[in-house]
Amino acid sequence: MxxxxxxxxxxxxxxxxxxxxxxxxxxxxxxxxxxxxxxxxxxxxxxxxxxxxxxxxxxxxxxxxxxxxxxxxxxxxxxxxxxxxxxxxxxxxxxxxxxxxxxxxxxxxxxxxxxxxxxxxxxxxxxxxxxxxxxxxxxxxxxxxxxxxxxxxILATAFTALRQSGIVEGDTIAIVGAGPVGELLAMCAPIFGAGQVYVIDIVPERLESVKKFGATTIDPREQDPRKLIKEQTGGLMCDAVFEAAGNEPAMKTAFSLPRPNGAVVLVGMLVNEHFPLTAGDLWLRNTKVIPVLGxxxxxxxxxxxxxxxxxxxxxxxxxxxxxxxxxxxxxxxxxxxxxxxxxxxxxx
Ligand SMILES: [Zn+2]
Ligand SMILES: [Zn+2]
Known part of the structure; x- marks a missing residue:
């Protein structure tokens, strides 16, 4: 065979x-x-x-x-x-x-x-x-x-991540990485009641394809995601952020976006990447870190x-x-x- x-x-x-x-x-x-x-x-x-x-x-x-x-x-x-x-x-x-x-x-x-x-x-x-x-x-x-x-x-992985994030009706979320898992997160987010959904990526075709799920797209080379989301949410930021790229720059972006007491869900396959912030950063903002395996x-x-x-x-x-x-x-x-x-x- x-x-x-x-x-x-x-x-x-x-x-x-x-x-x-x-x-x-x-x-x-x-x-x-x-x-x-x-x-x-x-x-x-x-x-x-x-x-x-x-x-x-x-x-x-x-x-x-x-x-x-x-x-x-x-x-x-x-x-x-x-x-x-x-x-x-x-x-x-x-x-x-x-x-x-x-x-x-x-x-x-x-x-x-x-x-x-x-x-x-x-x-x-x-x-x-x-x-x-x-x-x-x-x-x-x-x-x-x-x-x-x-x-x-991968569909089960995206679904597991949304469920474990604990989001509720009307929550604002951000997805960092619009690869296949990022796309499925954007597709399934409404099932979990997500309100505003931001998707961040540097590949224009990927950003284009998640627009059909109602997501607001951000290319970090053109706009600062933190600044834009801060403006648009009146300073409230995201209830949950999904790292779906599996690399250090994406993790860094992800950790810049949750509100105090918000969550960062690690969905991307992280193998040798270093944690981009200190324990103090997490503690001060009381960020929940949720690693997800599908x-x-x-x-x-x-x-x-x-x-x-x-x-x-x-x-x-x-x-x-x-x-x-x-x-x-x-x-x-x-x-x-x-x-x-x-x-x-x-x-x-
Ligand atoms: Zn796989
Ligand atoms: Zn068993």
């Missing part, structure tokens, strides 16, 4: 590898139909994730059709259309029952190498899905892959209902549709920020 593999820093190839088979009776084999390229994959691309060997199959956002199931799988049968969570969890242990699936003893993330549980990824024609009854969700009949694929990762298991059923009801149209963020064979170029173009959100149409 064809699979997208990491071969070293900035080296992606598409190669023919053995098709996976069932290993234990709770597994399913899924024939992938759609797989997405995620910002997190860029950390593998740049070898910021330890222990990713050459030839490792990448990718963790995917939809497909169940091809084969182990004897213990009861929720699915061959032919069912499914969307996967980006990681595996058992759903039964104390951590899972508490809603903290990332602490599950069975945690494994697709496509991220040994440090994340050694589970080959979903940018491939087939994937082995452990604990299939829990990891997979059926795609409702009249919904497409494109509208549902992000429930397993919680697909706690939100995907609600998200699928909102999608079916037409309340969320996440497919709008897709900018590029690429065959799997074009993956190496797609990674390089995404790294140059020439792609916003690309999906691989697998088998096309």
């Amino acid at each position: 064809l699979a997208v593999t990491s071969q070293g820093p900035e080296l992606i190839s598409v190669e023919d590898v053995p098709k996976p088979g069932l290993e234990v009776n709770t597994d399913a084999i899924v024939r992938i139909t759609t797989s997405a390229l995620c910002g997190t994959d860029m950390h593998v691309y740049h070898h910021k994730i330890p222990n990713v060997p050459a030839g490792w199959i990448v990718g963790h956002e995917f939809c497909g059709v169940v091809e084969d199931i182990g004897d213990a799988v009861t929720g699915f049968k061959p032919g069912d259309r499914v969307v996967s969570s980006m990681y595996v969890a058992c759903g039964r242990c104390p951590a899972c029952v508490a809603g903290d699936h990332r602490r599950c003893k069975d945690f494994q993330m697709f496509g991220m190498g040994a440090a994340f549980g050694n589970l080959p990824g979903g940018q491939a024609e087939y994937v082995r899905v452990p604990l299939a009854d829990m990891t997979l969700r059926a795609i409702p009949q009249d919904l497409s892959d494109e509208s549902t694929i992000f429930t397993g990762d 919680a697909p298991y706690s939100h995907r059923d609600e998200l699928l209902k909102l999608i079916a009801a037409g309340k969320i149209d996440a497919a709008q963020i897709i900018t590029d549709r690429i065959p799997l064979s074009g993956a190496a170029e797609a990674y390089a173009a995404f790294d140059r920020k020439e792609l916003q959100k690309a999906i691989f149409e697998v088998g096309s």
